[in-house]
Amino acid sequence: MLDITKTAQLTPDLLRSFLVAADTGSFTRTASLVHRTQAAVSMQMKKLEEDLKCVLFKRDGRGVSLTAEGEILYRYSTKILDLHDEALSAVSGPKLHGSVRLGAPDDYAMKHLPGIMQEFAVNHPQVQVDVFCDDTPTLAGMLDNGKLDLVIATDHAQTEYSTPLELSWILPERMDPSEMEELPLALFHPVCCYRENGLKALEKAGRKYRIAYGSPSLAGLLAAVRGGLAIAVVTKDTTAKGCRHVLPSDGLPPIKSVYIDLRFQPGNRSEVVSVFGGFIAKGLGIVI
Template sequence: MTLQLDPDLLRTFVTIVDAGGFTQAAKQVHRTQSAVSMQVRRLEETLDRVLFERDGRGVRLAPDGEALLGYARRLLKLHDEAVAALTRPDLFGLVRIGTPDDYVDRFLPEILARFARAFPRVQVEVNCEPSVNLRRMLAEDRLDLALITCRPGMETGEVLRREPVVWAAAERHLAYEAEPLPLALFQPGCAFREWAVASLNQIGKPYRIAYTSASISGILAAVTAGLAVTVLSRSVLPSGVRSLGSEEGLPLLPSATITLHRGSTVSAVAECLAGYIREGFSGETAPMPGHIAIPA
């Protein structure tokens, strides 16, 4: 009898990895934790392979789980695109999405291009604002979807991705050696700005905010010119900019969790785009499976 992989089981498996554990995954798939565990057991029985291993801190991906993860993502991507193309080809309307500026160039072009090919009659309106403003816009019903940055452990919404946050400076300049440290940061309300200032204050390192911009292009203009140091997600560092750390006398920064939030009423159009966003953010620079513990 030909072995069949249930997409529902694969989706739960991928959600556990992306959410960082069984408990958070259960909330996202709207099942109990025991039901999620049962789904994993069914998938393991189908494959006759162990997908997760328990350790002192919780569970982690087993080698066979690591091998399955890439295949599972591709299978679910094709499954969802086929369903969307065949069941909602005439979908139309407007989706209003909000995102911090630094995610736009790195993630959105491919997501929006794929969505537009499948649903050419849907209009997407993109608003670039700091996370604190996006929360307010959601509450005021001015957005349908929003990408919001959170500290790990303080997440709300659907977890899409976890990102290392790093200090960054031009490769051929030594702005980090200046006293006080010149900073190029996003405007007040940006989580990265708050984390940068708090971490420097904690170690007593002098600094000055030399440049402020609402756009990542404005920040990078100062950084690449060698005029300042900034704080960014590691995945958005462009060519010519490198990460800095303790060797340069800079403190450790929190990791960032990118979460997807929905407005008070979510249309079929918005929910469809949410699926494309989920897929687009599950890329290669998320934490590598098998190298981090996943709480049970």
């Protein structure tokens, strides 16, 4: 019979601390995130290494990084914790049933939804989620007509459930806009906050421009930028190979921020929609 007193115990609490330490590269940062002291986190990781009889972290100055053995444990830890959380949800979690219809621009869907939907599915596996991608005006109309339950949208002004979204110019790595008399732009189609704020910034600064490319999708705009053909307006956290964000020496004006907001169908918010909306709000950093 297996003697569990002599076997390493990969408890959820221990594995969560390990994953946070691996992701942050700092025991001090991990301590604040898992609500323990730095000494307690260090003791946890030391015990884990002793139990497994291997070194999991390389100490690099004030930080840490994973060894080869640590990388292996990291992959297994994520699987173990996913199954652990799924089991808890299946046995004792809320038994939500039904469906929810979400609308989101495709760039938001690609950037934000994978993690949100994965976490929601683990906790509420019996809820069907339908996602519709389009521009904000179209999605807003579908919401008002009862075809969607909630929408992730962009707005010029702060709304009830929103958070600021900083915008930036993105351009080909070797383009020097300071030497260009007329700026070639790749923009989202009309009635887009990104487009409107970018054009207003250029007009206020007195910079000449021409709209060389248009697309309803971020991928379409970045194709023009990556091809060395145009400059686009994107969020500050958007990156793409062969592209760079604006520098002070480029002489381009700052762009006013917009807001990413969460909108619910007026007067019709079921429990499923409310719970799913809470997951989205958490993922976007919106307080509801």
